[in-house]
Amino acid sequence: MVLKFKRPRLYGDVSDENYELSRRRFILEGCLSNGIYTLTAGAFLAGYAKFLGASDQIIGLIAAIPLLANILQMFSPIFLEKLTSRKSLIVNTCFLYRSLLGLMIVIPLLTQNTSARVLLLGGMYFAAYLIFSFSNPAGGSWIISLVPERYRGRYFGLRDTFIISSAAVLSLSMGRILDVFKVSGREFLGFIFVFSIVLLLVMMNIYVLRKIKEPEIVPISQNVNIKSLFTLPLKNKQFRPVIFINAAWNFAGQIALPFFSVYMVTGLKLSYTFIMFANILLSVVQASTAKLWGKLADKFSWEVTTVISIGMLGLCHLTWAFVTKEICYVIIPFIQIVAGAGWSGVNISLFNIQFKHAPQEGRTIFVGFNAAVAGLAGFTSAFLGAFLVGALENVKINIGITVLNNMLILFGLSGTLVILCAVIFAYKFKSNSGKKDSGEYDNNLAG
Template sequence: MRLRDVLLAMLRTSDRLAPEDVRRGIRLVTADGVCSMAMSSLQGGPFLTAFALGIGASNYDLGLLAAIGFLSQAVQLPALMIVRAFPYRRAITVASALTSRLAWIFIILTPVLFVDRGVLWLVQWLFLSAVLTSAAAPAWNSLLRDLVPTDQLGRVFARRTLLGNLVALPLTLAGGVFVDWWREQAAGTSLYAYALLFTLGLAFGLAGAVAIARLPEPRMATAGEGGLLALLARPLRDGNYRRFLAFVGAWNFAVNLATPFFAAYMLRRLGLSVFAVTVLTVVAQVANLWFLRIWGQLADRYSNKAVIAACAPLYLLAFAAWTFTGIPDPHVLTIPLLVVIHVVSGMATAGIGLPIGNIGLKLAPAGAAHAYITLAGLAGAASGTLAPLLGGVLADFFAAREFALVLSWSDPAHAFQVSALRLQALDFVFLIAVAVGVWALSRLARVHEEGRITERTVMEEAIDQVVLPFRTMSTVEGIRRLTFFPLSALERLRSRPRPP
């Protein structure tokens, strides 16, 4: 097929998609998700962190790298107008995907040609790639809104993520094995190993762009005339959507205050190898896979909000548990505790990310989804940009400070001291993230979504499906109730009449 024919095919739209076109579109969306997650597993996470540390990155530099993806989302504002002036969403998305992924070529060549340019070289190309990716977000979100039936959102994206993880999981583990093997064979040249992983990730990314190019595209509904401010004003006039934006911003701040530093914490503070870090990453992915289908079904059956409220407290407890992995130094329980943290985190994130996106899509009216979702992305981007930068500053500030609680016992013959709690550097950052996350849940309690089911109902059904055989192992009912606290409790407090 000639290039001209390919370009013309990218501009074809349909007034109405046949059922077989919808099914084909869902398969291609799933294929792109698999390729994108494979790409991310090889070009992000512990590999990108270790690569940055290998060229001299500091805590602040790591925070800056984490902030890039969010900072770049400001480009969605002018991209909104591009979608309105050029309503060919598939073409916009493909052009963005190809250029953003090809920008990684310059990062791949860093060990060969540009290693002396330091972290700034890595930052500028990651930023360019992120900007090009974000430029397609309004078009991509709007296309998904029109392509995937609303009542299938949970199942479709749960399956998309499930299959993506099934590919990303062995790639992550194999990547860790490969890096450690390379280090043994050629010490001091590990940057080349990361470059090879990035190259494989690029191949997956290009395959994903091909899948997007083959998507059927329904004709985009018009959302009325008006400029950029008028376009963004519509979701801002929606009181319920404003409350959703407040939650998204607060939650993104809490998550990105802590998560960008987990890999560095394990590599530096706990002294783990890259392979050990990737094994723990795989543990989290396995837990994520196990619960994805369950949370997706429960979100469709009850409500996304209830699923988030059931999972978010578990995620925050995992944040707090990081502070105990190195008290006072790495100890015999460090690895078991890390395994528990990653299992809980993987299980919880399976029920947070997809439902948040689903709420945004459900609350967005047809024809205006690109404006609504873009504004939600910008709300998360603003806090997501600030959070890792602040986290890096706080980590460096607290690096020279320490808070400790010591338990001591003495008798005429002996004296003992045990370090009960010791907080330093990133430990403070993790606890601050927990506090912000609790406040974010109070914002979620104010969002209205169809389906009045509490997180207790969702959690109990999840327990029925997964751990029913172990329900009788504890006789302490209050232990189970701990996971049901935040949202329903906050809503009961809000509904309680105030004294005159």
């Protein structure tokens, strides 16, 4: 499918034709990069960590490591905002961090000590996402600069559709392969195959990324120092609510989010095939609703889609509190359907809402600070979740229709907090819900 826009906004000496081609290439790049992420996160990461000997608490913390690494995004603009070209930096950092994720497969070859293996896994995962976080604000700004604002809902909806669809096929096939190897007692060979695919995707991804054109960049006129990294975003009345939204949502959601995959792998002991099937169900709904969220945002606002989608995910988190071995095969598909629509809306909405309210000059400062605060809130929450999983290990609460254990209590707590976030956001956005994305955004959200 060829996606064309009328009256494109030009940047520098990048031609109309090259701009259109670069937008299409960013769709392919997104499919490849998300494939790498899919095979090194979620159930795949939980299964590999369990294979290396990690406990449920440690697996949850490792899964939340990218949130902690996001703190680096707040400081990277000191360097990024001085550059007139960021493409080489982005390409090189993407190669380093994605290759490092694929190379996690060598850990069992380096040591037989369980503690050392788990430490190496956490260390490599953390190092990879530190590298990613350093250049991520520039990467987000790059793709945003290629797409005119009035068409971003349509473009990112289409891009998400392709990304999610490709991830669904990849995850199911790799999940099935892992199950085959696990049943035959050769689980490590299965992970070798999966991580080999990761490294292949890295090579393809970097090739495509190098072919994408970069618009001309005008360095920020202000002096960028440590102090300005804090003061510029916090003083901006339009951007402060964006920081609050991301921090609150991440704190509410990340208490439980890293433990869903852990619960399916170690608690319910589900097969990788079923887990990937459930993920595909989520992905199909996510892909089929991505364009709808984009259209809704174009018609109303990113604020409206944020409230609706976060509310849907709150219901999903709350429903997870009732997932037991007896009903998991029935209730998990239902959760995935609703979650698919919710995640589709949350991802596209929170990505765009930050660029909507951040000034173009010094944009990476605002995006980096937002990611850092959200990441710190999310990792703190995940750490709290890990603590609660251990502290409530022997706790059982009979509520009549089911008995809640430590993880189910955690899921219920997270669901309640996420729904509360949606209610608060709706109240904050109420006076602005009828306004369009043309800049008619007032400062009432600043509280």
